[in-house]
Amino acid sequence: MKELQATAHSLTRKGHELSVRVSDLRTDSGVGELLGHILVFGDPGEGCLVRIHSRCLYGDALGSQDCDCGAELDMAMDLIQDEGHGVLIYLEQEGRGSGLVVKAMSLRLGAQIGVDIFTSYRMLGHPIDSRSYGHAAQALSGLGIRSVRLMTNNPDKVAALERAGFIVTTVPLLTEPRSERARLYMESKRVVTGHCPPTGGQGWPVRVVRGAWEIVQNVRIAGWVM
DSSP, X not given: OXXXXXXXXXXXXXXXXXXXXXXXXXXXXXXXXXXXXXXXXXXXXXXXXXXXXXXXXXXXXXXXXXXXXXXXXXXXXXXXXXXXXXXXXXXXOGGGGTOHHHHXXXXXXXXXXXXXXXXXHHHTTOOSOOOOOHHHHHHHHHTTOOEEEEEOSOHHHHHHHHHTTOEEEEEOXXXXXXXXXXXXXXXXXXXXXXXXXXXXXXXXXXXXXXXXXXXXXXOOOOSOOO
């Protein structure tokens, strides 16, 4: 990532300046397929805040209220901005790795027959999640970082970094569903893929046990669960 220093600049977000450096994330030692981008804010070190975020055009750019993607990205950036340091790895993994067209077809099918998006993916012959995070782990290693505070509700991301030898502290992102569609989507992620999206202390309280999520039944825990 020799180009990082050459890209150093600042951006203004929510009225405050934040220093940032960027690099492409590619296969084949930086010369292959573009997988996404690494954004390094401030001067992060061990135990820094990290967000591994899969591209969601609707949620990130168009402000869709039907998912929690944009809200999670915004919250992660708020935390990085408050601290002044952190890393965002933005991956070109639209539609859980299957692309925008497949995602759109799945949304259409789900609306037609009343099933969740994971069932729609299966019915269309696609895996429910084809993403991987090995290159994201390599990017963090390239920054000389071996311990992170990972901002996520996704146990797969935690497991991927732990397999790569990272010490991971999980920082859940507390978001409220902004529509009934979002609520159903978040519930389907909890049931099908093991996500535990806490919602302001009123959803599914969670704790982290050896890097994996554990659902705590019949207990309400307000605020951050670390």
